[in-house]
Amino acid sequence: MTTHEARDIARSRIAGGAGAAHRHDSAHKHVTGEAIYIDDMAEPAGTLHAYLGLSTVACGTMRAMDLKQVEEAPGVVAVLTAKDVPGVNDISPAGLHDEPIFPEKRVEFFGQPLFAVVAQTREAARRACRLAKIEYAEEPAIIDIAEARAGAARLVARPLQLSRGDATRAIAAAPHRLKGSMRAGGQDHFYLEGQIALAVPGEDGDVTVHSSTQHPSEVQHMVAHALGVPANAVTIEVRRMGGGFGGKETQANLFAVVAAIAARRTGRPVKLRPDRDDDMTATGKRHDFLIDYEVGFDDEGNILGVDLTYAARCGFSADLSGPVTDRALFHCDNAYYYPAVRAVSQPLYTNTVSNTAFRGFGGPQGMLGAERIIDEVAFALGKDPLEIRKRNFYGGAGRNVTPYHQEVEDNLLARIVAQAEESAGYAARRQAIAAFNEKSAIVKRGIALTPVKFGISFTATHFNQAGALVHVYTDGSVHLNHGGTEMGQGLYIKVAQVVAEEFQIDLDQVKITATTTGKVPNTSATAASSGSDLNGMAAQDAARQIKNRLIDFAAERHGVPREQIAFLPGRVRVGNQEIPFPELVREAYMARVQLSAAGFYKTPKIHWDREAGRGRPFYYFAYGAACTEVSIDTLTGEYVVERVDIVHETGRSLNPAIDLGQIEGGFVQGMGWLTTEELVWDEKGRLMTHAPSTYKIPLASDRPKVFNVTLADWAENAEPTIHRSKAVGEPPFMLAISVLHALSDAVASVAGHTICPRLDAPATPERVLMAVERLKREAAGKA
Template sequence: MNKQTEPFLFDAGIEARAAVSTPQVGISRPHESAHLHVAGTATYTDDIPELAGTLHAALGMSARAHARIKAISLDQVRAAPGVVAVLTAEDIPAANDCGPIIHDDPILANGLVQFIGQPVFVVVATSHDAARRAARLGAIEYEDLPPVLSPEAAHQAGSYVLPPMHLTRGEPASHIAAAVHRDRGNIRLGGQEQFYLEGQIAYAAPKENDGMHVWCSTQHPTEMQHAVAHMLGWHAHQVLVECRRMGGGFGGKESQSAMFACCAALAAWKLLCPVKLRPDRDDDMMITGKRHDFVFNYEVGHDAEGRLDGVAVEMVSRAGFSADLSGPVMTRAICHFDNAYWLPNVKIDGYCGKTNTQSNTAFRGFGGPQGAFAIEYILDNVARTVGRDSLDVRRANLYGKAERNVTPYGQTVEDNVIHELLDELEASSAYRERRAATRAFNAGSPVLKKGIAITPVKFGISFNVAHFNQAGALVHVYNDGSVLVNHGGTEMGQGLNTKVAMVVAHELGIRLERVRVTATDTSKVANTSATAASTGTDLNGKAAQDAARQIRERLAAFAARQAGVDADSVQFGDDLIVAGELRLDFSDLARQAYVARVQLWSDGFYTTPKLYWDQSRLQGRPFYYYAYGAACSEVLVDTLTGEWRLLRADVLHDAGRSLNPAIDIGQVEGGFIQGMGWLTTEELWWNRDGKLMTHAPSTYKIPTVNDCPEDFHVRLFENDNAEDSIHRSKAVGEPPLLLPFSVFFAIRDAVASVGDYKVNPPLVAPATSEAILDAVDAMRATAPVVQ
C-alpha cells in the first residue's frame, strides 16, 4: 500500500494506546521562549541581522518645557562625522501626528516645544554612536512661554487635554452632611516609569513599489501601521509591521512606540535604505510618558462601624502635553474607584490636567490602580477614625451577592467571590494572630515598628472601548502534522504565545511540541487590537481556538467518512484520532487529509459578548467579568531612618480556571513586586524648569531581588470564571498590580503606631524613606504627651 494514497493504515501499536485525551491546558508549562531567554538566543528587534546599507538614527530633543522655536541651526549636526542626513517636521510628507485618539501629538515638534525631551529633529548616520553624538550639536533659539508643571497647577488654571468627566449616584452631598463621622482630605499618588528591559526601538526597510517593512517593539502593531501610513500619506496595505517579542512593555509600548516607528520609517523613506532607531535609556525615559500621577481631593461620611454613607472625590491626573490615552485611563480610574466596595452615594469628578511634561500613557492597570488606591486610602482613614481593624471596615463595605451589588457606573457584579477569597486568605495568613503580634512588638520597640494590612482587589476585564474587544488568528496544519499559529496579540514576556499554543494543542488533541507560534505581523492578521487591558489571552486564545476547532471538525468529518461512523463520535487526544475501530496518528491523519484535499488551515475570530458603554454618561457594562484577589503584607519600619523591609507577603489571586498555573503565578509575583515599587521606591521628580531628573537607573529606583520578601506565599484561588472565557480562565496581567496596596498600608500601619494608632499618618505614595520620615515626624508632632 502507498501511505500517501491510502486513507487509513492499521497500526497495532497505535491501537493499544489509550484513547483518553491528556489535557493540554490547565497544567504548568514553561514559557515557550524560556530556553532562548536563558541561552541569550531569543531574537528581539535589535538582534535582527542588519540589512546591507543600514543606517542609524538618533533624536535631537528640546531643552525647554514650553517655548516657541525662534530659530534652529543644524549645520554643526550635518557636519558631524558619519552624518548622512538630518530631518525635521518639514520633511514629513503628510501627517505630522502620532496621537492614538486625538491628533495633538506631533512626531517632530514644529515651531512649538511642549516638554523637555520632545523630539525636534532626526539625525541619520553610519553608526548609532555617531548619530547620538551629532544629535547633541543642534542649536535652537527659544522664546520661552510659561510652563505648567504639576496637576494641581493645571487644575487651578483649568488646563485640560480633554473635557472633565463626572459620575454621580444617589445624593452624596446630603449623606455626607448627615453622617455621624465626616472627613475630608488630599491624597497624592505618584506616577511610574515602565522601565521595560528592552527599550523603544524601530527598524524600517523600504520595499518595492512604495512599501515599508517596520520591525518594532510594540504592543500595537496595527496602530504603528496606521501611524506610519498616515505620516507618509499611504494606504495601510503598503506598511507591514512585525514584532516577534518584546523585552517588556507594561503599556509603555502601546501608543508611544509610534513616534519611534514613524521616525525610522520617515528616514528609510527619505533615504531609500534601512534605518534603525534605538534611543539610549536616558533618552527613552526623557521622551516617553509614564503612569499618570494623581491628586485626589475627597470628602466622606460614614457611621460608627465604618460603613460609608457618602463619598465625593475629585481626581486630577498629570496627562502631560497631549491627550495620548489619558481619557481612557481616567475612565478606568473612575470605574475602579469603588474597587471591591458598595458605594450607595458617590460623586466622582475626573480631570486630565495638561502639563508641560512627557505625555503620560498606558501602564499596567491603565488607571484602575490609581482609582482603587484612593478608596483604600479613605477606608484606611475611616478604620482609624472609628477605632476598628481596617480589615473589618473593609469587610463592612464589600459588595454583596444578591443586593448591594451594582457599581456606580451601572454594572451588576454577578461573579463576586471576594468574601470567600478573603476568608481563605485571612485564615491561611494567620492575619489576626499576626496583627496582635505586631501590636505587642511595637509596644516594646521604640524605634523599629511593625505594620500589617490586608487589602482586596476587584478588577474589571475588557477594553473601555467596545470595538477593541475583538481578535483574529490563523492556524495552519501542515501535512506532517505540525501546526503553525499566528494571532494578533504580542508577546512581551507574559506568556501569551505559550497559552495560545496550549489552547490550539488542546483543541486538536496533540502535544504542545507540535505547535509553533510565529511573529505578530499586520500582513497576516489585520486590524488587531493592542495587547493591553489584560485581554491578550482572552481575545487571541478564543480566536485561535475558533480556527483550530474548524480544522478539527473538517478532520473529524474526513475520518468519519472513512470509518463509516458519525463525525460527533470521532475523538482527538494524545496525538491520536479514534474513529470507530480505527486508530491513526495525527501526523498520518494530516497527511491523508491533505491527499484527500481537505482544507488544513483556517482563520478564527472572536468578539467579547455583553459589552456596552455610554461614555457621555459613564454608564453601561464596560467589563465582561471581574478578577478578584487579596494580599496580606507585614513590614518592619525604622522610624529613625525611614528604611523599611517587607517581612512576609501572602497573596491569593483569582485566575479562574488557570490555563497555565506556573505562568499565572509568575505574573502575580511580578505584578506584586512591580506595584510595590510604584508605591514605595519609584519616585519621578521634575525640577523647577520641568526637566525630569529621574531619567536613569542611577536616579530611578525599581525593586530588586533584595526587595522581595523571604516569605512570599502566592497561591491561585480555586474558582472557574462565571463567564465563557477561554477554558473559564481569567486575565492575570493587570489585576495583581493592585495587590501590593497591602504593602503601602502596612507601612502606614507601622507609622500610625508612633501616634498610638489614633491619628491618620499623612503618608504620600510613593512611600520613600523620605516620605516615611516626614510622616513619622508629623505623627510625633501630633501625638499626645504621655505623663
C-alpha cells in the same frame, strides 16, 4: 461517545495542553541570551542609524533652528524635521492631532523630539544631534498637578463623571464626615529592552518595520499616515519585546514612524534606538494623581456617601489620558459598595511628557483613593481597617451595583479575603505585632490586608476583538499566528497550549510565530489583561474550524457518525480504529480538505454609554487579596517587607506556572510604584530621574523575606472564557496596595493608632520618616 470513551479521553489528555504548568516558550533563550530582540537581528546590508534631537526647554516657541553643523557632521546622511514628513505630521492615538512627530514651532515639554539625524552609525547620529543650535522664546511651564489645577485648568481630554444616588445629601446627613486628599506618584515602565524600530524599505513604496510595540496595527496606521500610503503598504512585525507594561502601547509609534520616514528618504534600512536616558526623558509614564475625597459614614463604619475627584498630570497631549482617567473612576470603588457616589476625573494639561498606559491603566490609582477612604474611616472610629473593609464589601441584596451601574455578579470577595485572612494568620499576627511595638522603641511593625476587584475588558468596546490564523501542514505540524504580542508575559505559550489542546498534539508540534499585520489584520493592543482571553478564543475558533472539517472528512471517508470520532493524544479515534493525527491530515489533504482557517472572537455582553456613565464595560471581574507585614526604622524611615501572603484567582488557569509568575512579578512591580520609584522634575521641567542611578526599581533583595502565593484553585470563571480562565496580567499589580497600608499601619503605631498617617505614594523612606515625625508632633499636641 460512551462514558468509557469519555473517561479514556480524560485520562489521556495531551501533556502541555491547556491547564498544564508549562514553562515559558522562550525562558531558556532569555536566560542564555539566545532570544532574538530587534537589536540582536542581523542588520540588512547598508543599514543606517537614526537618533532624536530633543528640546532643552519645557515650554516656548522655536525662534530659529540651525542644523547646518548637524548636517555637516561626520557620517551624517540626512536630517529630518517636520517639513520632511511626507504625509501627516501626527502620531496621536486619540485622533486629536495634538501630538506631532516633530513640532514646527511650539515646544511643549523638556525632551520633546524636534528632529532626527540619520547617519552611518548610531554614535555618529547621536553626536551630531548635540551640534544643533536652537533659539527658544521660553515661557513659564506648568509642571505639577497643583499648578495645572490653579486658575483656568486646561484639560487634554473630556472628563468623566460617574454618579449614583445623591452623594452630597448622603454625606451631609451622615453621622460622621471627613475629607482629605492624597497624592499617587507616577512610574516609569523601565522595560529591559528600550524603544526600538528597524524599518526596511521595499518596492512600490512598501516598508516593513520591526517594532517593539504592544499594538502592531496602531503602529501600522501611524506609519502609513506619516508616509502618506495606504495601510496595505506597511507591515509591522513583532516577535517579542523585552518588557512593555503599557509603555509600548502608543509610545512605540514615534520610533517606528521616524525610522520609516528615514528609510523612505534614504532608500536604505534604518534603525532607531535611543539610550536609556533619552528613552526615559522622551516617553510617557504612569499618570500621577491628586485625589480629593469626602466621605460620610455611620458609627459602625458603613460608608453612606462618597465624593471623589481624580486629577491627573497628563502631559502635553491626550495620548491615552482620557481612557486612563476613566478607568481610575471605574475602580474608585475597588471592592466596596457606595450607596451614594459621585466621582469626577480631571485629565490636566502640563508641560511634561504625555503620560500613557501602564499596567492597571488608571485602575491602581483609582483603588488607592478607595483604600485611603477605608483607612480614614477606620482611624476615625478606632477600628481595624480590615473590619471596615469587610463591612463595606459588595454583596447582599441591593449592594451589588457599581458607580457605573454594572452589577457585580461573580462576587468572590468574601471567600478570597477569608482564605487570605486564615492562611496569613492575620488576627494572631496583628496581636503579636501590637505586642512587639509596645516593647520596641525604634523599630515598629505594621500589617495590612487589602482586596482587589479588577474589571476585565477594554473600556473602549470596539477593542474587544481578536483574530488568529492557524495552518495545519501535511506532516501534522501546526503554524499559529494571532494578533497578540509577547512581552515576556507568556501569552504565546498559553495560546499555543489552547491550539495543542484542540488537536490533542504535543506542544512542540505547534509553531509559535511572530505577530505580523501581514497575517492577522486590524488587531487590538495586547493590553487590558485581555491577551489570553481574546487571542486564545480566536485561535480556538480557527483550530475548531479545521478540526470540524477533519471530523466531517473522517466521517464521510470511513462511514461512521461524527459522534464516533474523537481526538486523542496524537491520534484520532474513528469508529473502532485509531488513526495517527498526521496520517488523517495527509488523507484530508489528498481529498482537498482546507487545512487553514482564520479565527475570530469578540467579547459578548459588554457595552458602555460614556455620556450617561452607565453600562457594562467589563465582561467579568478578577479577585485577589494580599496580606503584608513590614517593619520600619523610626529614626531613618527605612523599612523591610517582612512577609506577604497572597490569594489570587485566575479561574481555571491556562498555565499555573505562568500565572504564578505574573502574580509575583506584578506584586513586586506594584510594590516598586508605591515605595521606591519616584519621578522628580526640576522647576524647568527637566526629568531628574532618567537613569538607573536616580530611579530606583525594586531589586531582588527588596522582595518580601517570606513570599507566599496561592492560586484559588476552587475558582472558575462564571463566563465562558477560554477554558473558563481569567486574566492575570494587571490585577496582581494592585495587591501591592497592601504594602502601602502596612507601612501606614507601622507609622500609625507611633501615635497609638489614633491618627491616620495619610501616607502618600511613593512611600519612600524620606516620606515614611516625615510621616513618623508628623504623627509624633500631632500626638504630643493632643496630649
